[in-house]
Each structure stands twice: as C-alpha cells, then as structure tokens.
Amino acid sequence: MKHILILGAGTAGTLMANKLRKKVSRREWDITIVDENREHYYQPGFLFIPFGIYKKEDVIKSKSKFIPGGVETIFSRVEKILPKENRVILEDNRELKYDFLIIATGTRIAPEETPGLLGELWFKDIFDFYTIEGAVALAERIKAFDGGKIIVNITELPFKCPVAPLEFIFLADSYFKKRGIRDSVELTLVTPLPGAFTKPIATKMLSGLMEKKGIKIVPDFNIAEVDNEGKRIIDYEGKSVEFDLLVTIPTNKGADMIERSGMGDDLNFVPTDKHTLQAIGYDNIFVLGDAANLPTSKAGSVAHFAGDILEANLLSAIKGEPMTAKFDGHANCYIVTSDKKGTLIDFNYDTEPLPGRYPYIIGPFGLLKDTRLNYYGKLFFKWMYWNLLLRGHDLPVTSHMSMCCKKRPQ
Amino acid sequence: MAQKNYAGHTIDVNDEGYFTDSTQWNREVAAAVAKDEGIELTDKHLAILEFLRSRHSSGDALSIRSINKSGIVDVKEFYALFPGAPLKKATKIAGIPKPSSCI
Numbered sequence: 415m416k417h418i419l420i421l422g423a424g425t426a427g428t429l430m431a432n433k434l435r436k437k438v439s440r441r442e443w444d445i446t447i448v449d450e451n452r453e454h455y456y457q458p459g460f461l462f463i464p465f466g467i468y469k470k471e472d473v474i475k476s477k478s479k480f481i482p483g484g485v486e487t488i489f490s491r492v493e494k495i496l497p498k499e500n501r502v503i504l505e506d507n508r509e510l511k512y513d514f515l516i517i518a519t520g521t522r523i524a525p526e527e528t529p530g531l532l533g534e535l536w537f538k539d540i541f542d543f544y545t546i547e548g549a550v551a552l553a554e555r556i557k558a559f560d561g562g563k564i565i566v567n568i569t570e571l572p573f574k575c576p577v578a579p580l581e582f583i584f585l586a587d588s589y590f591k592k593r594g595i596r597d598s599v600e601l602t603l604v605t606p607l608p609g610a611f612t613k614p615i616a617t618k619m620l621s622g623l624m625e626k627k628g629i630k631i632v633p634d635f636n637i638a639e640v641d642n643e644g645k646r647i648i649d650y651e652g653k654s655v656e657f658d659l660l661v662t663i664p665t666n667k668g669a670d671m672i673e674r675s676g677m678g679d680d681l682n683f684v685p686t687d688k689h690t691l692q693a694i695g696y697d698n699i700f701v702l703g704d705a706a707n708l709p710t711s712k713a714g715s716v717a718h719f720a721g722d723i724l725e726a727n728l729l730s731a732i733k734g735e736p737m738t739a740k741f742d743g744h745a746n747c748y749i750v751t752s753d754k755k756g757t758l759i760d761f762n763y764d765t766e767p768l769p770g771r772y773p774y775i776i777g778p779f780g781l782l783k784d785t786r787l788n789y790y791g792k793l794f795f796k797w798m799y800w801n802l803l804l805r806g807h808d809l810p811v812t813s814h815m816s817m818c819c820k821k822r823p824q
Numbered sequence: 825m826a827q828k829n830y831a832g833h834t835i836d837v838n839d840e841g842y843f844t845d846s847t848q849w850n851r852e853v854a855a856a857v858a859k860d861e862g863i864e865l866t867d868k869h870l871a872i873l874e875f876l877r878s879r880h881s882s883g884d885a886l887s888i889r890s891i892n893k894s895g896i897v898d899v900k901e902f903y904a905l906f907p908g909a910p911l912k913k914a915t916k917i918a919g920i921p922k923p924s925s926c927i
C-alpha cells in the first residue's frame with residue numbers, strides 16, 4: 415500500500431481528499447487527512463456575523479461530514495514534517511509515512527506580532543473578524559456602538575481574502591445608515607497600501623464607491639504599535655490615527671508547524687512553485703490553499719481552481735509521467751458593497767481585475783460593477799461552498815481564467 | 825527600455841526607475857540614485873543595501889519584516905534611514921526589482 419497524506423482539513427485539504435478519493439485506486443493508495451479541529455467554519459460568513467446578518471450556527475458544520483468514505487481522518491495537531499525522511503510527526507509522537515504529502519494548513523492571524531494589539535482593549539474596543547471568536551464578540555460591540563470613530567486597519571501584506579476589509583467597511587456603512595446614526599459614525603480604512611486596493615483599475619472603482627459613501631482612507635500606513643491608553647494606532651514614521659473602535663486585520667502567518675519543520679519563509683508560508691504547486695525543493699510535496707506563498711490571493715476560490723491543477727499533476731506523478739498542468743493564479747471574488755449590492759472581480763498572475771461581464775449558470779454577473787445580483791451571488795456562494803466546492807465537484811466556472819467578456823478601459 | 829546616467833554610468837531602468845540589470849550596480853551608482861531620492865548614503869545604508877542584494881540574489885522574498893533578520897537595523901530604524909516608503913526606496917537604490925505586493 416502507498417500513502418497520500420493531507421495536512422489540514424479546511425477548504426483546500428477537504429476538497430483535495432474528495433477529488434483524489436474518486437481518482438486514485440483504493441487497492442494501491444490509502445489517503446489520510448489530519449486536522450486539529452473537528453469543526454469546519456465557512457470563513458467567508460465571518461464577514462456577516464458582526465452585523466447580525468449571520469449567526470455563529472450559520473457558519474459551522476462538522477468536518478467529518480465532508481470527508482469521503484475511504485479516507486482516514488485523524489484529529490490531532492501536526493507537530494512537524496520531516497520532509498527529507500517522508501515522515502510526519504503528530505503531537506502524541508505518532509508517526510505517519512507518506513509517498514506524497516499535501517500541505518493545506520492555511521494561515522492564522524498573529525495579533526501578537528504588533529505591540530499593544532493584545533493589550534487591555536483587546537476584545538473591548540479592538541476586535542478581529544477573521545476568527546469566529548472575534549466575529550461574534552465584535553457583533554455585540556457593534557450593537558452597542560452609538561457613535562464615534564471606527565477604523566479598519568490592515569497590518570501588513572499578505573492577508574487572506576484581501577477584499578474582506580473593504581466589504582466590512584461597506585457593510586458598516588449600510589448598517590449604521592439603517593440604525594439612523596450614520597452621521598455620527600466616522601468610518602476610516604487605514605492601510606499600508608497606496609490606495610483601497612493593489613491593482614489600478616479595481617482601485618479606481620472601489621475608491622470611487624468609498625468616496626460616495628463618505629468612507630475615509632489613510633494610505634501608506636504601516637502600523638508599529640497600538641497605544642491602548644490614548645486609543646490610537648501609531649505607524650513606523652510616528653503618524654497616528656485615533657479610534658473608538660478598532661477592527662484589525664492582524665499579520666497573517668502560516669501554521670507554526672511549518673516553522674518547526676524548517677519549511678517556511680519569514681511568515682511561515684511554504685515556498686511553492688507557482689505553476690506546478692510543488693513545494694520548492696521537494697518533488698513529492700504539494701502545497702494547496704493559503705499555506706502556499708503564491709503571488710495570488712489567499713482565497714477559497716483560489717484553492718478550488720488550484721485544486722484542479724494539483725489533481726492533474728499528482729495523478730501524473732503517481733504514474734511517473736511528467737507534470738503538464740500549470741496553475742495561472744486564477745482568483746474570483748464577490749465583493750459586497752452594501753447590504754444589497756455587490757461587485758465581482760476575476761483575475762490571475764498576469765491579468766488584473768477588469769470590468770465586463772462574468773458568464774455563469776445564472777447571471778451574467780457584472781465585473782467591477784455595483785449590482786444587486788452580485789450581492790446574491792455572494793450569498794449563493796455559501797451554498798456552492800458546502801455542496802460543490804468542499805465536495806470536490808466542479809463549479810460552473812473554468813479553472814483557468816477566461817478573457818471572455820472582459821474589457822480593458824481606454 | 826529607458827536608460828539613466830548615474831555617476832557617469834549608463835544604467836538600464838524600467839519605467840519606474842528600477843534597475844533591470846542588477847549587475848550594473850556599484851556603490852558610486854547607489855550614491856547617485858540615493859541623492860535623487862533625497863538620501864545621503866551612510867555605511868549603515870550601504871550595509872542594508874548589501875543585505876537586500878544578497879537576499880534578492882538567493883531568491884528570498886523581500887519584505888519590510890525581513891529587515892529584522894538583517895542584524896543591522898530594526899524596522900523602525902529602517903524607516904528612519906529610508907523615510908516614506910523604505911522598501912521601495914531601498915530596493916531602487918540597491919539596484920534590484922521593486923518587491924511585488926500581491927493581493
């Protein structure tokens with residue numbers, strides 16, 4: 415018997431277990447997946463929790479429900495990988511051998527990287543919404559908020575779902591309008607980027623929307639510390655911004671286990687071949703999802719598209735054939751722009767998000783356009799996530815980005 | 825491709841002024857680029873530039889955070905030495921590509 419071992423049963427690991435179990439022979443290959451948590455969270459749903467649109471129950475299911483028969487599941491923390499010996503050690507010192515390894519341990523927030531962030535205001539006036547705990551606690555704080563300065567601060571790049579901070583601030587705008595107190599709430603995005611987003615055409619569209627909604631932006635701000643007493647964040651040049659409520663996107667790091675294995679970069683992301691998805695230096699190790707250092711978004715859609723490529727390459731490798739599938743960095747994200755509307759971006763390593771239409775089973779959805787249908791697309795994504803994406807089914811879109819119906823503005 | 829003259833040397837640069845051939849770099853050239861950016865190079869600056877160049881040539885990604893590993897300065901001092909956008913400025917002066925920030 416030969417072994418395929420998958421570390422992490424989040425979005426990427428789960429969809430890969432489903433894909434591979436359908437494709438590789440049960441007589442020759444066993445597949446094992448390891449995760450330290452039993453619950454699967456639908457992370458895109460965290461965005462809606464602070465505004466009471468979703469509750470905790472709406473975003474949790476048991477991990478086991480999504481692991482197919484014929485795949486062994488182990489609930490344990492991975493202690494470390496010994497990549498040169500093709501072995502993995504679990505926390506109870508148990509040892510797993512592999513012929514092929516797939517690393518899918520994602521990314522975690524690391525608020526401890528910023529001095530003062532975990533100070534006395536943490537979970538009082540400072541919250542994240544990238545964890546279930548943060549999102550739920552923030553919902554209570556927002557309900558009680560009756561005016562003042564709210565800042566959304568991005569600590570550093572890269573961070574997962576790069577549009578989430580913008581979506582958060584757009585939803586906050588709608589939420590406080592509905593409560594009739596928008597005039598007494600000041601909303602500001604404080605970001606290390608030179609503008610609302612990184613790519614020029616999408617930035618123009620999104621900053622236009624922010625201006626229209628009266629949302630301020632402080633660009634080029636690299637946070638150095640939080641002053642809990644003075645309720646302000648301070649950057650490396652001494653600039654500061656005051657807050658009554660700070661919503662932070664802390665530093666994102668790969669799993670600590672990657673560091674213990676000596677396989678990560680400065681932030682514990684695994685250096686990965688951006689086309690084959692192999693860990694650099696190891697032919698029999700692949701990396702899928704947020705754990706990889708690929709120059710594209712860290713997003714569930716990316717894990718899905720890259721999963722098709724990984725499947726093809728792993729099947730080639732099993733047969734001893736050359737790997738021919740190449741990942742193009744395809745990412746596709748709905749961006750909610752209020753509690754009724756949304757926009758959509760679609761891009762890859764080489765092509766920035768462009769306006770146009772996105773052909774779909776329902777739709778077409780407007781790319782970089784602010785429409786009602788796009789908002790429902792975002793809500794529909796939850797159904798697709800649980801029922802198609804995690805189960806390794808095809809989504810009604812292609813894995814390589816298509817230039818169909820896109821137009822570069824003059 | 826554009827060219828620029830620094831300290832009597834002709835340097836190939838891209839449209840943002842970054843070197844397209846990092847082997848055309850030397851300390852005199854660096855001093856001239858730095859002057860354009862409003863910076864007077866000191867030994868500390870040069871040590872950082874060498875650190876960035878060696879990290880770049882070994883294929884490691886460059887980030888503000890990686891400066892902590894230089895053993896030369898911490899992030900705060902890095903900002904003081906290259907005010908404004910330290911990594912963008914320092915890579916330009918070091919004759920290596922602008923670090924790409926992806927989304």
Ligand SMILES: Cc1cc2nc3c(=O)[nH]c(=O)nc-3n(C[C@H](O)[C@H](O)[C@H](O)COP(=O)(O)OP(=O)(O)OC[C@H]3O[C@@H](n4cnc5c(N)ncnc54)[C@H](O)[C@@H]3O)c2cc1C
Nearest residue numbers: 422424425426450457458492519520575703704713714715
């Ligand atoms: C607020 C928010 C909004 C988002 N919105 C969108 C969106 O609209 N569209 C979109 O496409 N994406 C979105 N995302 C991103 C998306 O959720 C992630 O990119 C995706 O889940 C990544 O999948 P992954 O498998 O790489 O990581 P994860 O799903 O995070 O899974 C990693 C798994 O590894 C396990 N693990 C880690 N270390 C160990 C260890 N040492 N031992 C054992 N197990 C370990 C963890 O328990 C976890 O189960 C959003 C994310 C957030 C936080």
